[in-house]
Amino acid sequence: MTGKGGLTKEQLKQAVCEAIDRHGNEIIELGETILHHPETGFNEGKTAAIVADKMRQIGLSPETGLALTGVKGRLRGTTPGPRLAFIGELDSLRTSDHPLADPHTGAAHSCGHNAQIAGMLGVAMGLSAIGATEHLAGELVFFAVPAEEFIDVEERLRRKEKGEIEFLLGKPELVAKGHFDDIDMAMMIHVGSHDQMSKRSYIADSSNGALVKQIRFFGRASHAGGAPQLGINALSAAMIALNAIHAQRESFYDQDTIRIHPIITKGGDAVSVVPAEVHMETFVRGGSRDAIIDANMKVDRCLRAGAMAMGAEVEINTIPGYLPQRNDRGMGEFFGANVEAMFGPGSFDIGGHRTGSTDMGDISHVMPTLHPYMGGATGGGHGADYAIAEPRLAYVEPAKQLALMAVDLLWDDAGAARDILKAWKPRMTKEAYLTFQRGTARTELYDGGKDI
Ligand SMILES: [Zn+2]
Ligand SMILES: [Zn+2]
Numbered sequence: 001m002t003g004k005g006g007l008t009k010e011q012l013k014q015a016v017c018e019a020i021d022r023h024g025n026e027i028i029e030l031g032e033t034i035l036h037h038p039e040t041g042f043n044e045g046k047t048a049a050i051v052a053d054k055m056r057q058i059g060l061s062p063e064t065g066l067a068l069t070g071v072k073g074r075l076r077g078t079t080p081g082p083r084l085a086f087i088g089e090l091d092s093l094r095t096s097d098h099p100l101a102d103p104h105t106g107a108a109h110s111c112g113h114n115a116q117i118a119g120m121l122g123v124a125m126g127l128s129a130i131g132a133t134e135h136l137a138g139e140l141v142f143f144a145v146p147a148e149e150f151i152d153v154e155e156r157l158r159r160k161e162k163g164e165i166e167f168l169l170g171k172p173e174l175v176a177k178g179h180f181d182d183i184d185m186a187m188m189i190h191v192g193s194h195d196q197m198s199k200r201s202y203i204a205d206s207s208n209g210a211l212v213k214q215i216r217f218f219g220r221a222s223h224a225g226g227a228p229q230l231g232i233n234a235l236s237a238a239m240i241a242l243n244a245i246h247a248q249r250e251s252f253y254d255q256d257t258i259r260i261h262p263i264i265t266k267g268g269d270a271v272s273v274v275p276a277e278v279h280m281e282t283f284v285r286g287g288s289r290d291a292i293i294d295a296n297m298k299v300d301r302c303l304r305a306g307a308m309a310m311g312a313e314v315e316i317n318t319i320p321g322y323l324p325q326r327n328d329r330g331m332g333e334f335f336g337a338n339v340e341a342m343f344g345p346g347s348f349d350i351g352g353h354r355t356g357s358t359d360m361g362d363i364s365h366v367m368p369t370l371h372p373y374m375g376g377a378t379g380g381g382h383g384a385d386y387a388i389a390e391p392r393l394a395y396v397e398p399a400k401q402l403a404l405m406a407v408d409l410l411w412d413d414a415g416a417a418r419d420i421l422k423a424w425k426p427r428m429t430k431e432a433y434l435t436f437q438r439g440t441a442r443t444e445l446y447d448g449g450k451d452i
Helices: 009-022 024-035 045-057 113-129 153-161 170-176 234-247 289-310 329-343 360-364 391-423 430-440
Strands: 063-066 070-076 083-089 139-145 185-187 190-193 201-203 209-218 263-266 277-286 313-322 348-350 373-378 442-447
Touching: 009 024, 009 113, 009 391, 024 045, 024 113, 024 391, 045 070, 045 113, 045 139, 070 113, 083 113, 083 391, 113 139, 113 190, 113 391, 139 170, 153 209, 170 360, 170 430, 185 329, 185 391, 201 329, 209 234, 209 289, 234 277, 234 289, 277 289, 289 313, 289 442, 313 430, 329 348, 329 391, 373 391
Parallel strands: 083 139, 083 185, 190 373, 201 348
Antiparallel strands: 063 070, 070 139, 201 373, 209 277, 209 313, 263 277, 313 442
């Protein structure tokens, strides 16, 4: 069928891809500028300003300061209908030995989120340049979001105490503040490393969720040489807890893909003093909410056991993290067909489970969501060798793939988007999601010496 002005769907797809190609150098420049100015989660002020400026330049009227740094603009189709969001994550990681790390903060784009922002702005530029929404129904929402990486726990807890944020990740915070209320479905494209993928693009069916734990063991200081028998060694308590956690691993089901990876962030004050305070952090990751809750209960048991063994105290702070990701198959089939049309048969893969986590998982509980990977980088994700190797593939091609999705889903009175929404059963209502997340937040102080 043809749309307005006799244009076919395929002609519109081609026109918007050509428009994006015409903006190719500008899109690459945006990606590279952000790459060279990395900012960590909830601190992405300069990156957010770049996004807002570009949105204003192309005639959108962006809302800014959403969950501190988020920026949202929109293009409306001819008639009301499904509202499809294209998401780009603003934040960098901290990888201080990365060659492009900020020398003051250690921030570096070692997860390639700069490419997401370039792609998200690129599709907005292409669609608005040719007035594509005159041929589409519903709305397109361009959404730059803060803080996908769960880092800087102490800094974010301070922000929480001051009331600046409730959740320590961007998307949960945006949901809580109502900034996803005017969106019906969402997608983003994450740049992937050629060293870690066999196809040009893939979508996993699912990925792990996670709880985050901040742990402090308290003992008693004393002279480590002269009178260790008078101290209570908090480091020993932590070590016993770590070994107890390791001993749990055979109690997990393989299909739950549990990942627990604690680190000690403070091991003592001075080598000549029995450690009186030891700090640990860990994620408790798993493939389902039930699996995460079960593993978390076991971790708490192990932490208490360490404290009890030494007569120490332990404070266990459990912080809501990521929900498991569930990609929408209907959206994924459109995406896969477009990738194969552009890059050839066999260039795309769908299925399987990833053991990393993303807060797109949270969004996937309340609306249809898609989180594919496309190549363009080399090196290890989160590593010092992670680099954008093919700027056109990393920055420009994702913009085109987003544009093709916009046309597929919103063409012909948004028939395809309406079908996906009709078949969609929410895993949780927004209210149930927020209740669950708030319910996982807990601080426990356990005195291991009290029963003795
Ligand atoms: Zn990452
Ligand atoms: Zn990432």
